[in-house]
Every structure is written in structure tokens, then in C-alpha cells.
Amino acid sequence: MELTDRQEKILQIVKENGPITGENIADRLDLTRATLRPDLAILTMSGFLDARPRVGYFYTGKTGSELLTEKVKKITVKEYQSPPIVVREDVSVYDAITTIFLEDIGTLFVVDNHSCLVGVLSRKDLLRASIGNKELTKVPVHIIMTRMPNISMCRPDDLLLDAGKILINNQIDGLPVVKQSTHGLEVVGRITKTTTTKAFIELVLDENL
Numbered sequence: 242m243e244l245t246d247r248q249e250k251i252l253q254i255v256k257e258n259g260p261i262t263g264e265n266i267a268d269r270l271d272l273t274r275a276t277l278r279p280d281l282a283i284l285t286m287s288g289f290l291d292a293r294p295r296v297g298y299f300y301t302g303k304t305g306s307e308l309l310t311e312k313v314k315k316i317t318v319k320e321y322q323s324p325p326i327v328v329r330e331d332v333s334v335y336d337a338i339t340t341i342f343l344e345d346i347g348t349l350f351v352v353d354n355h356s357c358l359v360g361v362l363s364r365k366d367l368l369r370a371s372i373g374n375k376e377l378t379k380v381p382v383h384i385i386m387t388r389m390p391n392i393s394m395c396r397p398d399d400l401l402l403d404a405g406k407i408l409i410n411n412q413i414d415g416l417p418v419v420k421q422s423t424h425g426l427e428v429v430g431r432i433t434k435t436t437t438t439k440a441f442i443e444l445v446l447d448e449n450l
């Protein structure tokens with residue numbers, strides 16, 4: 242986050258004199274407390290300053306990148322997950338390919354009739370099954386999918402950072418987000434390379450960071 246000249250000055254004053262009241266900071270800058278209020282709010286929200294009632298403002302000593310790291314380490318999967326796109330295990334490879342085009346996605350999750358996870362289908366799984374095979378309407382996806390228990394997944398309360406590490410370490414494009422249900426692991430969302438990139442971009446563009 243880019244600080245304004247005035248915010249830099251406030252930081253300097255608090256660094257040298259903290260804890261210091263808002264009134265005192267305003268006096269030193271020849272401004273009113275009301276004029277400073279938005280700047281103090283931004284500096285406090287973004288973590289550069291801390292405020293204690295009846296004590297005043299003090300400098301947290303954290304750099305911009307430390308604050309960014311702190312924020313990244315708090316983001317959970319449920320804040321960024323997309324809706325899951327699923328197919329049943331008996332649909333054909335042909336229909337799975339159609340779904341990938343219609344939904345404009347790369348990874349399909351395969352579920353049983355309780356909506357519980359049984360497999361994953363990537364673009365290349367479908368491509369591989371299609372090479373030299375003219376009868377794609379007759380091949381059910383459960384024959385070609387990667388199946389349980391070999392599926393990497395995450396849960397809504399997991400850190401997005403940990404989900405991102407799984408994507409990179411396992412060299413895959415997507416993870417199902419699952420919740421335990423009576424019949425197995427219900428698919429409730431998806432985390433993909435796009436999701437994690439989006440979180441990263443939003444965070445960097447966030448004015449209040």
C-alpha cells in the first residue's frame with residue numbers, strides 16, 4: 242500500500258513519540274483531530290499503528306511485507322472457493338467434455354448419488370480417453386477418472402495458503418472442497434489455480450492493506 246505524505250509524517254511522529262494521542266499528533270502537524278481521523282483510521286486498519294484507549298497510538302514496527310504475510314496467513318478456503326462443478330460417475334466421457342466447455346472450467350469432480358466425492362477428471366484425462374476412441378458416448382467417466390482415496394482435497398476452514406501448496410506440490414490444477422456428511426465427503430466447492438491467483442491479486446490491490 243502506498244502511504245500519502247501526511248500518513249508518512251504521522252508514522253514518523255508516532256515512531257519517535259509513541260504512545261501519543263491523536264490530539265497531540267494533530268498539534269504537531271498544525272491540523273485538527275477531525276482532519277487526521279481518516280489517516281489514523283487507515284494506518285490502524287492496515288496494521289502500521291495500534292491504538293489503545295487512554296494511551297494513544299503506537300507504532301507496531303511491522304513492514305508492509307510483514308503485514309501482507311500476516312493477512313495471507315489468515316485467508317481461508319471458504320472465502321475464495323468457487324461453486325463445484327460435478328458429474329455423476331456413470332455419465333459418458335462425451336458428456337463430461339461437453340460440461341467442461343459449457344461451464345468453462347478445467348477440472349470436474351465426480352460424485353455418487355449422495356453427492357459424495359468419488360473421483361476427479363482433468364482436461365488431459367478426457368483428452369487421453371478421446372484419442373483414437375470414437376465411442377465417447379459409451380465410455381463412463383468412472384473408468385478413466387482418478388479415484389478415491391488418491392484425491393487431494395481441502396476443507397472450508399483450511400488456509401488458502403495450504404490449499405495453494407497442495408496444488409503446487411502435487412502439480413494439479415484444482416482441489417475439491419469437502420465436508421463430512423453421513424454418506425461420505427460431500428463436495429461443497431473448488432479451489433483452483435485461478436482462485437488462488439485471484440486472492441493474490443485482490444490482496445495486493447486492496448487499498449487498506
Ligand code: ADP
Pocket residue numbers: 348361362363364365366386387391392393394412413414415416417
Ligand atoms: P491436466 O491433466 O489437464 O494437466 P491436472 O494437472 O489438474 O490437469 O491433472 C493431472 C492428473 O492429476 C490427472 O490425471 C487428474 O485426474 C489428477 N488430479 C487432478 N486433480 C486432482 C486432485 N485434486 N487429487 C488427485 N488427483 C488429481
